[in-house]
Amino acid sequence: MKSIFKHTATIGAVLLLLGITSCKQVEIDTAQYADDAVTLASFGPNPVMRGAQLRFFGSNLDKIAKVNVPGVEPITSIEVVKSGKISEIRITLPVEGPEVGYVTLLSKDGDQFTTKSMLNYTEPIVFEGFEVAAPAFPGDVITLKGDYMNLVKKVLFEGGATVEVEEGATRHEAKVIIPASAKNGTIVLSDDGAVENLFYSELPLEMGEPTVKKAADAVIKAGKAVTISGAHLEMIEKIVAGGIEVTDFELSEDNSSITFILPDQSASGSILAISYEGNEYNAGDFESTVPVIDSVNPLPVKAGGILTITGKDLDLITSIDFEGAEDAIFAYENGKILVLVPETATEGKISLKLANGTSVESEITLVHPVIEAVSPLEVYAGDPTPITVSGKDLDLVVSAAMGGKALSIENKGETSLDLYTDATSVSGKVELTLANGELLVSEEEITVKYHALVVLTSRPSAQHIGQEVVLLGSNLNLVESIFIGDTKVTQYSIRKDDEIRFLMPWCKTGSYELKFQLYNGDVEIQAEPIGVLLEQTIKTIWEGEFAVGGWAAGFQPLSWGGYDWSSVKKGTTLMVYYSIDPAASYAPQLRFGNGSWASMPSVKSQFTSADGEGNIPLAEGSNYIALTLGAEDLDQLVNNGGLVLCGAWFIVEKVQLINDIPQERVLFEGDAEVNWNNAVTIPASEVATWEVGMELAIHYTVTPADYHMIRIINNDWSFNPDGNNAYNWNDLVGNSVIKKTVDAELLQNLGGKDMSFTGFGCNINLVTIL
Template identity: 30%
Template sequence: MQTKFNKYIRYSFSALMLIVLGAGMLFISCEDDDDEGNDKVELFSYGPMPIARGAELRFIGDNLDKVTAIIIPDGIEIDASEFTTRTTELITLTVPQNAEEGLVVLKTPQGDITTKTPIGYSEPISIDEFTPATIRPGEVLTINGDYLNLVKEVIFTDRVVADTSFFESQSRKELKVTVPEAAQTGIIGVSNGEEEPVIVYSESELNITLPVFDEISPNPVKAGSELTISGSDLDLVVSLKLGGDIEIGSDDFVSQSADQIVISVPLNTRDGNIVLLPLSGVEVISGTELQMLLPTINSIVPLTLKNGEDITVTGENLDLISSVVFEGGFEGVIAEGGTPAEITVTTPDGALSGAVVFNTLAQKSVTGDELNFLAPSLTSFSPSEIKPNNLLTITGENLDLVDKVIFSGGVEGEITSQTETEIIVTVKVGSETGVITLVAINGVEVESSGPVTILSNLPDVTGYEESKATPGQILTILGSNLDLIKELVFPGEIKATAYGEKTDTRVEVYVPEDVPTGNGQIRVITYEGEEGLLPEIFFGGVDPVLYPGLVFNDFDEEGHSLDWDNWSGISALMDDGNGVSGKYLKGAAQLGAWDWKWVWGCNHNDVFPKPEVDADNHVVKIDVKIEGAISDDSNNFQLKLAGKDSQWFKLGIQNDDGTWGTGDGWVTVTYNLNDIGITGDITNSGDWGLITQPPAGLDFTRISLDNFRFEPVP
């Protein structure tokens, strides 16, 4: 059986209207020769045109009684004896049903007269009835009517066309056609298949048989097992859908017949109705939802255990379990070799005491018994008084579960050995007198009942004279017993090499040039070899402008500062002596979430030319000051260089808590142009500037900016 078909848009033509219009047309002119005698046979016109086969055709002329025969295409000769009317001025005859289009010839003793225009026909195709009223795709439909011999296409709902290759037989009164697999219930139409077709539609609908559900079994069903669908006309199904948007084609059915389909249920099938799909695409939906079978949990052993140990789970249909999730959202590892009746699961390190949830690929779950995960316990520690960099011994139970040992002051000790009953830990510099906190691998914290005393003979530092530590400049340490200081080690393990004044209450030290930018602590070493940490301070400063010709905005030129460049009106030009050098930009607005604003913008490059550089070989530097701190979600900026947009980036230095700042002072931030998405040549053209669009809103008054400049990549 053929299954290829085309789809067409429905046309609406009335065959009756075509007949009426044709009947009303003027006769067609034929011969118009000069009169050469009263006995000359002449044809003036004939018609009507177009004319229906079986209708009366008229010829008007002179001496037509001498016409002996008329030949109508293709070669149909009508003798004068068969004329309905035959006078000198008029001949009428009935058009044969098998007449075709072409020129008409009148036979006379004086010779043949051929019409100048061909005869044409109105073809009133009609549908009287069709049988059967209900039919399966692939079966033969009989259509009765008239002029069905002219039909080239049968059109089924929905725009499914059966051409002549689907026709079983065809005559004027009857057409037998095979119903395409994609046909749907609805009216049918017949068409002459022309470029501007005549289409006639049936008054009643043809009912196309669809598959029918009777029963689904078993229900509920186990994923991976076979499911039987019973019903009728199921051989029409080309695919079916299961819950979870799973589609199975008929090629993957275990078996298929008119009254039964058997499939293997995919493991990730979810609860839901089954949808049967014939080739027509009309969905047949089951009245009952298919339910996926759940595993049954009978027991979990042991219920009290340590993180990382195994549990044994017994029950039914345990092979359906795809994941095991413990309290805290941590997933265990299902061991290989499990059976439907028993599985083994390794508990995760982060699991907390609580119920266990067993999930299936069907996105269903069952909850098992609650587990009790053992916590470490601290019985004692020794010595009770200790100096930093010495070993402390902790005894107790389940100490193999300990992940960290935290001393007062938030300093983590270094575990050097560990068993179930003993931990030896190195007390790190910065630890303070107080309780010891054991942090288990699942995050549970256990504190000692009493404090450990951290012995030290360290200077008492109360703070700093400066608000931040600027590389190359003096940082003044304030406090008492400062004459105990032998050595200062800056972040990055950089030792101080230059000092200023040193007294019992005041020590001046030059901050090393290469100290890492950001918040950090200075390590102090006393003459007795003891170590400690000074209070946290921000390290950073501004880099010198090494290439003045590569500065593209320092806010010092009139007209190029913010006189013209404050496009969004959210910035202020400052000249109060608090900048890096000269004038600088300071934020002057509160921005809402996702406000898109120009911090500054410039496109008057003919007046103030911009430097031209190769982005692949340059970095961009910006001097920034952030007062206090801004959140990560508030920090969202973009450079526009010669019309090229950078990726979104952050200003300042990120603090340990995720916020961004500069220690309330000026620092230079550097961005590799390629790393922020700008490549190729940057020319003296287009828009230049800085844009902000903070996802969480921004107090822009906290931010000051200066000296936007390029530098060659070192």
């Protein structure tokens, strides 16, 4: 990066490296210099006054050990203003001796650097001293003594105040008025040049102190005006009242009083006046007004109702806390406070707080709901008949339970509410809970009966063959056997009263009754069927932890030769398990990318939430994402660098390839023309293995023809059913598959011979049996 040193100078003020004096801004390029090389770029002011400061600019000038100025001894007292590649040093020229000539800088290594131009001098300002009353106060006039005092433009006071010199200065004398913020210390004269010459006084200015009268102790209300009296109070920079700083105050014209508003946050304590010098003056102690509570009504008060508080100085209250509830909603009007009682409030103290941290308290009591009656006392779990609770102030109830199991609440009012059970409800007393945690329990106990002994609270709607089915509920220890349709479950991993886990047995895919055979001989059938899905092969191709950061590092172990994607077939599910990075600074997102990070072609059709670049927002609460690989996806994986998972703020934990295992057995696959021939023949040995109830599927494509037909025959055409029947299909256009359930009649008609398909106007592509 190019480093540019900028310095603005006026004509006759700055001597540049090339000795050119200019009123324009000049840029010195330091990029050409080594990082540790010493280089002199410019110096100034030139001409300069004897006794003033001379500045040098360049690189690494902090390495300069002495400066040779013609006419005087080498100067070794060097002020380093800035070190490094862009640096500045300063020296103070002696008043006596400096002559016109070139200035030479000598480094600690012995190297010399000489200015390109000669140093010249102007008639110097000579600062001999000043006269002022002792001690001095703001508004006093300082008389500056010396030579060329008419060239002095301003005076800098300790503490940072700068004041212009009064008009009418002469060569030997100038005057300046002391500002309010002036502090004890050196005063500095300035000629206010572009590179100003500064002249320091030998003796310090001694400032007097303000007088602050200490007032008698008083009780003061926040928001009221407070007045401090004294003398020279213009020297006060700030007020601290009860630990709170105040800088916004009014000063009287004669500087004898300060008036300020007592802040709301000020607690009882001292009022301190702090001068610009930093000295503290105690203006007296005070007590902040504390409100008084006269009454709190009504009592008891109902949660959600309005509590009225009367008293004195209640306008000072900034927040109200109840037991169990902070920052209640309230309003102050007409000298009283109206506060909304939070639902979570409990009996006890109510605390009214001020901005200064103090508070006043009062005791409150609350309205308590009452249960007077509960009916009926016997219900069936999950029935629509409610349990009705009668009583008082029941609208305060927020939840209900019975025997530890939650009940739903409807029709809640002050005098009654309805409770509804579900299939898992149990017998017990009614328990009503308020928002503040208060619990009401009925005297009566409700008996819960069941239409079924086994109750499920959680179960899957479907599961793949060979994968785990998890059932949660109650009374599961009553189950002897579980059936999926007519298929008995044989592999269990957990059998408990509230949980059963088993592997889905092999069944033909579809929807089946979930049946429980109980030890008492009863069979209970669940209302909702369970789906059986295809068995799957699951292959883990990577496992570990890989954080992608914020688009910083794509997951690439499976790219560019990391995995043989040519072995993956169309329709495979690519499953990615992940967790969200705790360092996430914005919403996590994932892209299924190829070796060049471009999105997979199928992403946009499978994820409607993906943006234009294929970035998929990761759903909150999920830990996996799946993409079904199409032909175009596999082409990218094989021919364009494999898989890269890129995006932001997720950690890859596992990558799997999942394939469904078909249940059908393929009898024929190809492209057989059907033209009143034995287009496809199934051997008699295969047909002999078939059982009644199996499903035969013939996949076909129609071809241009006057008509289209597929017919089942035996290979010698002795079974050749013509016309409209169960073995002859004429309506082929608009479809692509024929399904035929194997029955005893078909097997009998084939007579133990090979089975063939014939017809016209189509091609048979696939024949399967399930």
